[in-house]
Amino acid sequence: MLSLKMRLSIFFVLMGVTAAAGLAQESEAWRSQAIVHVDGSAVARMRGVPVAAVKLGPGFWTERRRVVTEVSIPTLYKEFEERGILDNFRRLAGKKVGRRGPLYTDSDVYKWMEAVAFEVQAGETRNQALLEEAIRIVSAAQEESGYLNTRYSLEGLGERHKNMLHGHELYCLGHLLQAGVAWYRATGKRDLMEVGIRFVRYLQERFGPGKEALFDGHPEIELALVELYRTTGDRSFLDFAGYFLNSDSRLKGRISARDLVYTYTGKPFTERTQMEGHAVRAGYAASGATDYYLETGDRAYRETLEKLWLDLASSKVYITGGIGSRQTGEAFGEAFELPNQLAYTESCAAIANFFWNWRMLAATGDARHADLLERALYNGINSGLSLDGRLYCYRNPLELSGNPNDRIRNPWYDTTCCPPNLQRVLASLPGYLFGVTDAGIAVHLYHTATLNWRLKDGVAVEVRQETEYPRAGVVKLVVNPERETVFELALRIPGWSEKTEVLVNGQRESDVRAGRYHGIRRPWRAGDQVELRLNLDVRHTLADPRVRDNVGKVAVERGPVVYCLEGVDQMPGVEAHMLALDLRGSAGAAVTASGASVGGLPVLEHRAVDLADEPVGLYSTRPAKRAWKPAAARLSPYFTFANRGFTPMQVWIPYIE
Secondary structure: OOOHHHHHHHHHHHHHHHHHHHHHHHHOHHHHOOOOOOOOOOOOOOEOOOHHHEEEOOOHHHHHHHHHHHHHHHHHHHHHHHOOOOHHHHHHHOOOOOOOOOOOHHHHHHHHHHHHHHHHHOOOOOOHHHHHHHHHHHHHOOOOOOOOOOOOOHHHHHHOOOOOOOOOHHHHHHHHHHHHHHHHHHHOOOHHHHHHHHHHHHHHHHEOOOOEOOOOOOOOHHHHHHHHHHHHOOHHHHHHHHHHHHOOHHHOOOOOHHHHHHHOOOOOHHHOOOOOOEHHHHHHHHHHHHHHHHHHOOHHHHHHHHHHHHHHHHHOEOOOOOEOOEOHHHEOOOOOOOOOOOOOOOHHHHHHHHHHHHHHHHHHOOHHHHHHHHHHHHHHHHHHEOOOOOOEEOOOOOEEOOOOOOOOEEOOOOOOOHHHHHHHHHHOHHHHOEEEOOOEEEEOOOOOEEEEEEOOOOOEEEEEEEEOOOOOOEEEEEEEEOOOEEEEEEEEEOOOOOOOEEEEOOEEOOOOOOOEEEEEEEEEOOOEEEEEEOOOOOEEEOOOOOOHHHOOEEEEEEOOEEEEEEHHHOOOOOOHHHEEEEOOOOOHHHEEEEEEEEOOEEEEEEEEEEOOOOOOOOOOOOOOOOOOEEEEEEEEEHHHOOOOOOOOEEOOEEEEO
């Protein structure tokens, strides 16, 4: 029999082993955290998977992401060096140079850093050395107090916290936090995240209830603070996000009615009744509020979010998934105010729409949110990056005249928020394809890929997708659980695919409906096969007649992709803006694949008429003599516009029937 001393020794050894195992498990937690990590949420209906859990195979997004890795990310870093943006940080560590760029340039570097961190999460390390150098540069610039902003240091010190309305101090911090979290989830290294945490502690010591009032003039810090809470478990970060979303009551009366609309902050979020003001600010505020709801379960937030989403989806979103119709204020217009040529539709606004719908999908499990985020991704976001990865759109209008002075794509903007924002979305894309529910696995987006993850009960599952989507509509899936187990595989059936087939091991499923997830609950064995057949027939889409720009016009869509008519594709002598699509007879027979492709997708050839009439002057009481001639209109994917020179373009096209 062992002596008491021996038994105690064994006990303490075992306790030490158990504690060490617990610490090791905690230290490896970063490996299992998704982009929006809601595993601790009591109300989430969908949970994400880590970027590293999904490996993309050949296909549409793999090519776009290759361009980001090989071209966009390194060239933007070069621009940061050449334009002194990184020197803005180096000067805080002693380099004798002046500050360059607008007051919010720090955030552009942070978004770029986040993009590279997402690449590293996905196993792509070609740009990692650049990121590690940037981390050293940023870290060396931080004050001992924890404060870090290149605009409000040195000669700008006296302006610190004085311009809360337009100063972007908290906006920049939000992007720093997101970059730090992404880097931690890529490597387990906390160095960049700790830089952001020290800045948050600096603010918490000085501002908040019982201290000075703090106003966030550009929402972004809210969603970043919630993600920081999810990553660290520190409740004070969630409470600080709530402080901004609920607004400090001492601010009441200090912010003008105009600025309350424009900034989409300064009053309790739950008092909002419509999407208005600056589109990016509103979208980021809604994203942060959804994050807050997911972690608190506050029903007032849930009800407000539903009201705001319906306002957006019913009257304020473009067919491309873009938002923000007015150049003035980069803002939402009134309901159904969706002009085409004057559309502002900033790339960052489409990204904000994407982020918000991803969080609403987590909160509700409703496929309508996945449908809208897919629409934004393939069109209003994808259009922001040129096919070669060197040029960016700030605006993404739905019509262009072809004027060479309208340089819609550029390698750099003084306000260069969009380029790194586009990079971080595309770099993180593997993390958006799949999800986990209480019942099993959900498939949100379709692309050749392999998921290696686990069910809620811990059973390991591999799900392989093979598809040419969006070029083709067939998706083949193979399910390989580690052992036979019962769970639900939920496939999103897009709202546009009215005739969809699902086969499981060759047996046709019933009740497959568009606009929802089709759940297949059964005992799954290794090698079980599912085939999804989506309907990619060309669709002719009409707008609500209250959208005045689109009366008498039609848009052409195929799958998730919106098409446009560009002058460069038309026959010689045909003016693009004089074409009308001919919908007489069978609509299906009106359009065929031309045999050409742009951006990896087919160019469509559509039956049309040339509306060129006998000229009668600018205005006339005499109708023109009709001289319509049969013609063919060629249509290319909207996201490829302005990649082949200056040429007229339009999404909404006149038609006859």
